Amino acid sequence: MAIDYRERIPNNVDLSGNRRLQRALESWQPNYLRWWDELGPAGTQRDDVYLRTAISVETDGWANFDYVKMPDYRWGIFLSKPQAGRTIPFGDHKGEPVWQEVPGEYRSALHRLIVTQGDTEPASVEQQRHLGKTCPSLYDLRNLFQINVEEGRHLWAMVYLLHAYFGRDGREEADEMLERHSGDPDRPRILGAFNEPTPHWLSYLMFTYFTDRDGKYQLASLAESGFDPLARTCQFMLTEEAHHMFVGETGIMRVLQRTCEVMDELQTDDPERLRAAGVIDVPTLQRFVNFHFSVSLDLFGQERSTNAANYFTTGLKGRYHETRIDDDHRLTEALWPVHRLQDNRIVCEDGPALLALNERLRDDYIVDSQRGVNRWNRVLEQHGSDMRLELPHRAFHRAIGEFADVHVSPDGRLLTEAEWHQGADDWLPTDADHAFVNTLMQPVTEPGKMASWIGPPSRGINGQSIDFEYVKFR
Numbered sequence: 001m002a003i004d005y006r007e008r009i010p011n012n013v014d015l016s017g018n019r020r021l022q023r024a025l026e027s028w029q030p031n032y033l034r035w036w037d038e039l040g041p042a043g044t045q046r047d048d049v050y051l052r053t054a055i056s057v058e059t060d061g062w063a064n065f066d067y068v069k070m071p072d073y074r075w076g077i078f079l080s081k082p083q084a085g086r087t088i089p090f091g092d093h094k095g096e097p098v099w100q101e102v103p104g105e106y107r108s109a110l111h112r113l114i115v116t117q118g119d120t121e122p123a124s125v126e127q128q129r130h131l132g133k134t135c136p137s138l139y140d141l142r143n144l145f146q147i148n149v150e151e152g153r154h155l156w157a158m159v160y161l162l163h164a165y166f167g168r169d170g171r172e173e174a175d176e177m178l179e180r181h182s183g184d185p186d187r188p189r190i191l192g193a194f195n196e197p198t199p200h201w202l203s204y205l206m207f208t209y210f211t212d213r214d215g216k217y218q219l220a221s222l223a224e225s226g227f228d229p230l231a232r233t234c235q236f237m238l239t240e241e242a243h244h245m246f247v248g249e250t251g252i253m254r255v256l257q258r259t260c261e262v263m264d265e266l267q268t269d270d271p272e273r274l275r276a277a278g279v280i281d282v283p284t285l286q287r288f289v290n291f292h293f294s295v296s297l298d299l300f301g302q303e304r305s306t307n308a309a310n311y312f313t314t315g316l317k318g319r320y321h322e323t324r325i326d327d328d329h330r331l332t333e334a335l336w337p338v339h340r341l342q343d344n345r346i347v348c349e350d351g352p353a354l355l356a357l358n359e360r361l362r363d364d365y366i367v368d369s370q371r372g373v374n375r376w377n378r379v380l381e382q383h384g385s386d387m388r389l390e391l392p393h394r395a396f397h398r399a400i401g402e403f404a405d406v407h408v409s410p411d412g413r414l415l416t417e418a419e420w421h422q423g424a425d426d427w428l429p430t431d432a433d434h435a436f437v438n439t440l441m442q443p444v445t446e447p448g449k450m451a452s453w454i455g456p457p458s459r460g461i462n463g464q465s466i467d468f469e470y471v472k473f474r
């Protein structure tokens with residue numbers, strides 16, 4: 001299971017044993033590198049970045065840290081170890097041996113799942129490509145680049161599956177991954193949230209907390225798949241994803257720490273005075289939470305979904321931690337509570353669990369999102385502030401599902417059009433908020449120094465100190 005780095009494409013799937021596949025991927029590789037050059041982190045080709053690279057897929061100690069120029073990063077194909085005798089854990093095929101090849105009747109559904117997941121990976125790199133110019137510290141810059149190279153590797157993971165298991169269709173689809181671009185009016189990325197710009201570091205930290213977490217839940221449910229190569233691919237991707245959410249959670253916490261320090265110093269929570277002192281006030285942070293949380297909730301899809309039911313019944317996509325759930329794993333009779341709109345009220349009603357799988361995954365996501373918010377609030381509490389951040393109601397500001405056509409306040413009240421327009425500026429980031437945040441985005445590149453609006457991390461990367469030179473510019 002060791003990864004062979006002498007190969008052009010590092011891998012633990014014995015690529016050299018399949019010359020056709022190896023040649024196909026080797027001919028995709030220059031296109032990928034060209035894409036990285038054109039749409040990856042802007043102007044960073046020669047910088048030395050202190051990055052971690054996978055050296056094995058064992059759970060402990062898979063990472064090696066060293067200075068790397070990002071275009072030389074060894075993007076490769078890494079699958080978690082196979083589990084001997086693994087059986088399909090859910091759906092109509094529960095208990096049958098997992099598939100090592102794509103079952104003909106599920107080919108197009110699997111193809112769609114892999115393409116949709118794969119498309120998000122390069123999209124986020126494109127969204128974040130200009131952030132390097134305004135980094136709040138070298139530590140943060142290094143973490144941004146780590147995330148970017150790993151999202152690039154996640155694209156490799158999905159492209160491998162397409163090339164290895166979907167023949168010509170798969171190869172064409174792999175090419176298109178590099179032809180659609182985030183925000184491109186003619187050839188946009190597939191999912192809405194991945195066409196939104198990431199205009200500054202506050203958006204980026206919110207994105208890595210809320211939107212990468214959607215990724216975690218999608219990957220975790222694909223990691224249960226009866227199609228074993230997909231399951232193993234996603235299991236390994238999850239180990240990388242954890243760092244992305246860590247960046248978001250600790251990043252927002254450091255923003256709050258800095259805000260609290262200045263609130264203490266000035267003995268005020270007046271947004272204008274705090275802004276003048278170069279920190280981000282709590283109501284502004286709340287508006288960004290509202291935006292990024294609601295946009296991320298949309299990524300889970302319709303509350304009632306026959307597609308999701310089919311993915312489950314056919315054994316392609318499970319629930320979060322499927323094998324740890326204590327039930328029949330078929331859900332033919334089971335019920336699940338779903339939020340719905342009824343007679344101009346929001347109600348929560350039991351319906352068939354099979355149709356509610358998107359909603360169930362969203363429920364898991366909301367619980368998980370709340371944990372970090374609680375930790376953020378502890379910072380406010382420790383500083384004696386009685387302000388708190390809150391997740392808005394799940395029906396707030398939704399563009400997909402039951403609540404797409406109604407206006408709902410952050411505390412879950414249905415609103416008239418007029419009430420919505422009256423409140424919207426208090427609930428969602430305004431142009432003025434973005435403009436203010438952008439004034440703070442001055443690059444800080446001296447080792448150990450932090451921008452005015454964010455506190456230092458509690459520790460450095462891989463045991464290095466906070467003032468370690470995480471990026472060397474060339």
Ligand SMILES: [Fe+2]
Nearest residue numbers: 121151154215
């Ligand atoms: Fe990813």
Ligand SMILES: [Fe+2]
Nearest residue numbers: 212215241244
């Ligand atoms: Fe990610």
